[in-house]
Amino acid sequence: MNYIQAVKNTALRLQNAGIEGVATESELILSELAGCSRAELFLHPDRQVLRETAEALEKIVRRREKREPLQYILGYAWFMKLKLLVTPAVLIPRPETELLVERLIKTAPPGGTVLDLGTGSGAIALALAHERGDLRITGVDVSSEALRVAAANREKYGLDHVELLQSDLFSGLRGRRFDCIAANLPYVSAKEYSELMPEVRNFEPELALTAPEDGLLLICDCIKAAPAHLLPGGTIIFETGITQGRKIGAALNDVGKFKNIEIIPDYSRRDRFVAAKLK
Numbered sequence: 001m002n003y004i005q006a007v008k009n010t011a012l013r014l015q016n017a018g019i020e021g022v023a024t025e026s027e028l029i030l031s032e033l034a035g036c037s038r039a040e041l042f043l044h045p046d047r048q049v050l051r052e053t054a055e056a057l058e059k060i061v062r063r064r065e066k067r068e069p070l071q072y073i074l075g076y077a078w079f080m081k082l083k084l085l086v087t088p089a090v091l092i093p094r095p096e097t098e099l100l101v102e103r104l105i106k107t108a109p110p111g112g113t114v115l116d117l118g119t120g121s122g123a124i125a126l127a128l129a130h131e132r133g134d135l136r137i138t139g140v141d142v143s144s145e146a147l148r149v150a151a152a153n154r155e156k157y158g159l160d161h162v163e164l165l166q167s168d169l170f171s172g173l174r175g176r177r178f179d180c181i182a183a184n185l186p187y188v189s190a191k192e193y194s195e196l197m198p199e200v201r202n203f204e205p206e207l208a209l210t211a212p213e214d215g216l217l218l219i220c221d222c223i224k225a226a227p228a229h230l231l232p233g234g235t236i237i238f239e240t241g242i243t244q245g246r247k248i249g250a251a252l253n254d255v256g257k258f259k260n261i262e263i264i265p266d267y268s269r270r271d272r273f274v275a276a277k278l279k
């Protein structure tokens with residue numbers, strides 16, 4: 001079997017398992033196993049797949065046919081410029097979250113402090129630290145298993161100055177205030193959760209995805225507690241579900257302590273973030 005036959009066979013099997021975007025994914029798997037770029041696969045279409053590579057490919061395809069996310073199978077996910085370790089203890093970082101980091105890169109004050117609330121793999125905290133070495137960044141998560149993954153990623157990139165703490169929302173941060181708080185907390189409702197793709201529902205941690213009260217409980221608790229953890233004029237930014245922007249904007253308004261409340265779309269023009277400043 002040559003590279004191109006292997007790519008085609010893999011794509012067919014993944015398609016039969018109900019997976020979308022199989023061409024790119026099959027090329028990715030092959031290039032990963034062959035240790036070359038996707039383009040190189042096509043530069044050497046007749047190159048034969050080694051027996052060990054074929055065996056490794058078979059194992060990956062069998063797991064993927066059961067709809068296990070490729071990132072958990074390979075053990076990593078790209079987020080901005082970082083190749084992050086991911087395990088089933090953490091959410092696979094999503095491309096739209098990169099917009100949140102880009103905004104923080106542009107707006108966090110020089111030498112300022114940033115809190116990443118619900119850090120998971122450390123994606124937001126570490127990608128920001130990688131771009132803005134002047135910031136003092138803290139990542140917190142309620143999950144000790146997630147924090148172990150974040151710590152491994154911190155070590156991988158030598159970002160030792162990023163602080164990682166176990167904390168249920170702000171419980172471990174008494175008396176501490178930040179210039180910016182970035183919160184990608186769970187926001188999926190129970191109904192939406194039951195309708196998610198098998199990759200998400202059956203493999204990603206429920207703790208990272210769902211929250212009671214139509215997905216809004218943790219974000220609303222965070223809004224109530226946040227004024228005590230922001231410096232005057234400090235910014236809070238939430239990643240949200242695409243139908244939640246107005247409700248979260250209203251919750252920020254109701255607290256009476258925030259100004260400049262802004263609903264921000266993602267690249268697909270869907271409401272995805274809500275930002276506000278402490279008065």
Ligand SMILES: C[S@@+](CC[C@H](N)C(=O)[O-])C[C@H]1O[C@@H](n2cnc3c(N)ncnc32)[C@H](O)[C@@H]1O
Pocket residue numbers: 090091092093094097117118119120121122123124140141142143146167168169184185186187207208209218
């Ligand atoms: C949507 S994931 C975001 C992970 C990561 N920040 C990212 O963007 O890829 C939400 C994270 O919040 C954490 N979490 C859930 N409830 C929490 C709580 N009460 N306090 C702190 N973190 C919490 C989960 O363990 C999970 O890692």
